[in-house]
Amino acid sequence: MIKNKKKIIFGFFFTYIFIGLYLSLDNGVSHDQFHEQLNWTINLKAIKGFFLNNGDYEILLAYRDRYHGIAFHYISQPFQLFLSEFTQNINNVNESGAIYISRHVPTFLIFCLSGYFFYLISLKISNNFNFSIICAMIFCLYPYLFGHSQINGKDIPFLSFWIIATYFNFVIIEKFYLEKKISFYVTLTLALLTAFLISVRITGILILIQYLISFIVLFNYKKFNIFKFLIINKSFFMIFSIFSLTLIYILNPVMWSNPAEFFNSLNWMSKYHNSSCTLTLGKCMEAQNLPSSYILIWLFFKLPILAILGILLFPIVEKKLFKNNLDSVFYSILLISFLTIIFLLILRNVALYDEIRHVMFLIPLILLISFFNLFLFSRKFFYSLSTITVIFFLFENISLNKYQYTWMNSFAKFTSIENNFEIDYWGVSNKNLQKEIVKYVNNNNKLDKNICIYGDTYNDIFLKKYSFNCFKTYSEIDAAKVRPFLAYQNVRNLKRSNPKDCEHIYTEKYNYTFYNRDMIVGKLWYCG
Secondary structure: OHOOOOOOOHHHHHHHHHHHHHHOOOOOOOHHHHHHHHHHHHHHHHHHHHHHOOHHHHHHHHHOOOOOOOHHHHHHHHHHHHHHHHHHHHHHOOHHHHHHHOOOOHHHHHHHHHHHHHHHHHHHHHHHHHHHHHHHHHHHHHHHHHHOOOOOHHHHHHHHHHHHHHHHHHHHEEEEEEOOOHHHHHHHHHHHHHHHHHHOHHHHHHHHHHHHHHHHHHHHOOOOOOHHHHHOOHHHHHHHHHHHHHHHHHOOHHHEEEEEEEHHHHHHOOOOOOOOOOOOEEEEOOOOOOOHHHHHHHHHHHHHHHHHHHHHHHHHHHEEEEEEEHHHHHHHHHHHHHHHHHHHHHHHOOOOOOOOHHHHHHHHHHHHHHHHHHHHHHHHHHHHHHHHHHHHHHHHHHOOOOHHHHOOOOHHHOOOOOEEEEEEOOOHHHHHHHHHHHHHHHHOOOOOOEEEEEOOOOOOOOOOOOOEEEEEEEHHHHHOOOOOOEEEEEHHHHOOOOOOOEEEEEEEEOOOOOOOOOEEEEEEEEEO
């Protein structure tokens, strides 16, 4: 029986990794990738400059985005360097494009690893294999997360390390609950994960709130003498604190000259100065001035309906949830952590944009809570609905490819999605649009590769290798004096006026399952 379970888990994740890696390498370049690579380049020079005293460290201290964590780059950069030539050849992109796309591989792999730990957490809560494997399947196939896992080298690693840290948090709480000794290696692992999480994004400091809540919950279920407990386990708290603080310091070069930069980072990033706004229910909501309903609106339209149903069932299953056992301890930690963190983010009016990408790390907690509610309500009901959900997610992933990360649930389909919400806000449509440019020029004898291309930030990524050499931004079209030229609109350029006296030659779009409107993410124009 155990061997069969292992075969099921291995079979699912092997197939998932194989398909996911292919899709991630076949994807476009997301809007943030240039900025993320620039952050690494400046930090790498600063690391060398700190020891060589050549002035490069001071450049980091003066850099506007010096507080953007770079911890995941320590993992991703070896992949990027090793895979860049391979990626360049299979995608026929320039060197920069190869570096950007190669980052998709470690991003997807860390998400796969988090999917396994999501399964382990589900198992701890339920002690049921069938429940746990189907939870993991929904988590991995959930189009919103699956789409981000192919391109998002910031939020997906953050979410992944949060899940893995949560699992080890549970392991330690379980040891305390059963009054067993905690090994040095488990303590060190949690310290490393915590430091890494905080160094990917300073928001990771919120994991300490989850740790605190886990102990409060533990003390509520097990009547320990708190002072005696602290004395007996002082070595755990000391090792964890010392290693966590040391590793945070090591992983963040900006703190090397002044550890107080940690607190400056917290203040700066909680009110990050980004003037962008996110189209939400037809209104462009500014990051610096969000209504308290912003997070809840996006959760309502982004969470699977299965998860929303599970949340609504909480009052019905409440009596079954809070018993004097470990399952209840784990569930309580997840529930209280989620509610507390959401409340703090709203109370502090933290700057958010691009939908719920900055609170994506809370989604696994919500899924675990809601799925377990459904499971306790009725196992047959849960298995029936979850099977339908898995099948539906498979169809959605096929239908939306490469735009799964823009996925919205069926509630959104009762609205005019394109008028009320963001469409392809990270611009991965650039790949297909640029491929269409190559086709159009090759099929038109009157055009050559000297024609100018007006487009987004990455309008040369998939074109330079084809000998195109004139690239300009879409905002420069009004000043264009030489015709003919080609122009494509995507990302926020879609909201601008169409180029004057031009012929519309291609539309990039996708379609939701059971939705009768195409989502237009890009347009290509010939301006003769």
